Amino acid sequence: xxxxxxxxxxxxxxxxxxxxxxxxxxxxxxxxxxxxxxxxxxxxxxxxxxxxxxxxxxxxxxxxxxxxxxxxxxxxxxxxxxxxxxxxxxxxxxxxxxxxxx
Amino acid sequence: xxxxxxxxxxxxxxxxxxxxxxxxxxxxxxxxxxxxxxxxxxxxxxxxxxxxxxxxxxxxxxxxxxxxxxxxxxxxxxxxxxxxxxxxxxxxxxxxxxxxxxxxxxxxxxxxxxxxxxxxxxxxxxxxxxxxxxxxxxxxxxxxxxxxxxxxx
Numbered sequence: 001x002x003x004x005x006x007x008x009x010x011x012x013x014x015x016x017x018x019x020x021x022x023x024x025x026x027x028x029x030x031x032x033x034x035x036x037x038x039x040x041x042x043x044x045x046x047x048x049x050x051x052x053x054x055x056x057x058x059x060x061x062x063x064x065x066x067x068x069x070x071x072x073x074x075x076x077x078x079x080x081x082x083x084x085x086x087x088x089x090x091x092x093x094x095x096x097x098x099x100x101x102x
Numbered sequence: 103x104x105x106x107x108x109x110x111x112x113x114x115x116x117x118x119x120x121x122x123x124x125x126x127x128x129x130x131x132x133x134x135x136x137x138x139x140x141x142x143x144x145x146x147x148x149x150x151x152x153x154x155x156x157x158x159x160x161x162x163x164x165x166x167x168x169x170x171x172x173x174x175x176x177x178x179x180x181x182x183x184x185x186x187x188x189x190x191x192x193x194x195x196x197x198x199x200x201x202x203x204x205x206x207x208x209x210x211x212x213x214x215x216x217x218x219x220x221x222x223x224x225x226x227x228x229x230x231x232x233x234x235x236x237x238x239x240x241x242x243x244x245x246x247x248x249x250x251x252x253x254x255x
Contacts (some may be wrong), residue, residue, distance in 0.1 A: 033206035034166060035106070036113045043104040071167050072205050083204040 014042055015031035016055050018063050033084060043067040058082050059090040107165040108135040111254055114208050128214045139175065140213055144221045145214040156180040157216065158192075160242070161208055169203035172212055184226040187219065191236045193243040195229065198251045 016039050018030060030039050032055075039044065042053035042066040055067040064082040071088055074077045082089045115132055122159055122214045123129060123140075144150045156175040162168045174182045175193035182192040189195070198207065215250040229235070242247060 027242070034111055037109075037197070044109050048165075075167060077203060083206040086202075086204070 014050075016063075018055070018057075030063075032062055032065045032068050033062070034072060037065070039063065039065070055091040059092045060085055060087050105163075106167070107163050108160050110166055111135045111138075111208050111209075114210070118210065123210060123218075124214055126217060127210065130156060133176055138209060142207070142213055142217055142220075144163065144217060144219070148221050150183060150220050153183065154180070154209050155183050155220075157213060159212075162240050166205040166207065169199055169244065170209070170212070171198050172216075173243050184219055184228060185220060185223050186225075186229055189232050189235055189239065191231055193239055193246065194237070194249040195250060197248075199243070200248055201250075235253055 007023050018039060031037060032039060032043070035044050039055055040049055042049040045067055046053040054066050055063050057063050057071050060082050062082050064083075069083075069089075072083055073080055078089075081087060109134075110137070118132075119128055126143040126145045128141045130141050132138040138195075140157045140159070142157055143156045144152070156177070156179075158173055158175050162170075173194060174180070174188060176182050176190075178194045182188055182190050187195045194216065196216065196219065198204075198212065218230040235246075
């Protein structure tokens with residue numbers, strides 16, 4: 001069956017909370033440094049963005065798609081280092097921003 | 103799995119086409135996601151004034167998790183730069199192409215690093231073990247375990 005979408009109305013959008021203050025008004029989207037796909041997109045192995053392809057935060061403050069980072073950390077070559085700063089990778093506790101939504 | 107390398111490379115290619123390459127770097131060919139060629143020139147005052155080199159990148163399907171195989175091309179048109187870290191067959195002894203590779207690097211990022219490696223060269227000479235290395239070198243420089251020389255050169 002072929003479906004043609006004639007029109008659509010966006011009612012909401014979502015973003016990962018990467019903890020960056022300027023993320024709300026950032027026109028240019030932040031991308032995962034490994035696959036270069038937007039955080040809100042998904043890693044090359046996934047088809048659906050969202051909870052199935054989450055982000056991972058390092059204590060060093062760098063953020064990647066979890067699957068991308070794990071693929072890298074799983075190689076001997078990575079020496080378990082953050083791809084950005086080559087410091088030992090330590091996964092940070094996921095920061096949950098204080099909810100100020102009404 | 104062809105997905106990961108081709109998607110990442112398609113993104114890099116699009117960026118090159120929309121934003122252009124840094125000065126002194128030009129895309130010669132990128133007809134597929136296995137091998138790209140770029141030309142490299144050192145701008146300004148350097149040991150390599152007037153010389154144009156070409157780099158060959160070979161990608162595995164796992165790029166950028168796995169490092170690309172990068173070497174200077176040695177053809178009728180292009181020569182391998184005379185540099186203490188570059189062998190006459192074009193193989194390069196640079197840690198970022200081996201043990202210090204990071205998946206956040208890119209084709210252009212590697213080119214810029216190699217450009218500055220050439221730019222900072224003080225004396226044009228081959229690596230001390232050039233002849234011995236070239237005689238037995240594998241086709242793919244990634245198969246060589248380089249012993250990295252000091253990074254100040």
